[in-house]
Amino acid sequence: MSRLFALATVAYTVVLVCATHYPRPEELLGPNAPSDKTLHFIAYAGLATLASATLFVSGRWTVWTAGWLGAAMAAFGIVDELTQPLFSRSAEPLDWVYDCIGISGGLLAVAAVVFTITRRNA
Numbered sequence: 835m836s837r838l839f840a841l842a843t844v845a846y847t848v849v850l851v852c853a854t855h856y857p858r859p860e861e862l863l864g865p866n867a868p869s870d871k872t873l874h875f876i877a878y879a880g881l882a883t884l885a886s887a888t889l890f891v892s893g894r895w896t897v898w899t900a901g902w903l904g905a906a907m908a909a910f911g912i913v914d915e916l917t918q919p920l921f922s923r924s925a926e927p928l929d930w931v932y933d934c935i936g937i938s939g940g941l942l943a944v945a946a947v948v949f950t951i952t953r954r955n956a
Contacts, residue, residue: 836892843884850877854914855921874932875939882907882940890948900941907937 854877856862867873885903889895911933915925 836888839884839888839891843881843888846881846884850881851914853877855918855923857922859923871928871932874929875936878907878911878933878936879940879943880936882937883943884940886941886944890944895944895948897945900945904937904941908934911937 853859853862860867863873868876882904885907886895886900889899889903908930911930915927915930915933918925
């Protein structure tokens with residue numbers, strides 16, 4: 835099960851990088867797309883949820899590892915944002931802020947599930 839989650843996380847990350855570096859995102863999103871900030875929040879919340887769920891199903895979930903995972907994903911978000919100008923996209927600091935808010939949301943969602951499961955099994 836942990837390999838399946840890890841594979842899903844890697845695949846999601848590849849799609850995320852491709853989507854954030856595609857030169858004309860409006861072609862992918864269409865005319866009624868959510869705001870850019872909403873997309874950043876959703877994308878990184880999804881990444882954090884998958885990555886932290888991978889930690890949990892592999893038996894490596896702790897508050898410490900979740901914290902390190904969040905920091906690593908925030909660093910990844912900076913790199914993701916700073917490399918976008920290489921593909922005719924703009925790097926916006928506020929996009930990274932929304933990435934981090936999404937990361938926090940994803941981590942907290944999994945933490946709530948982990949807490950509920952461990953309380954139920956105690």
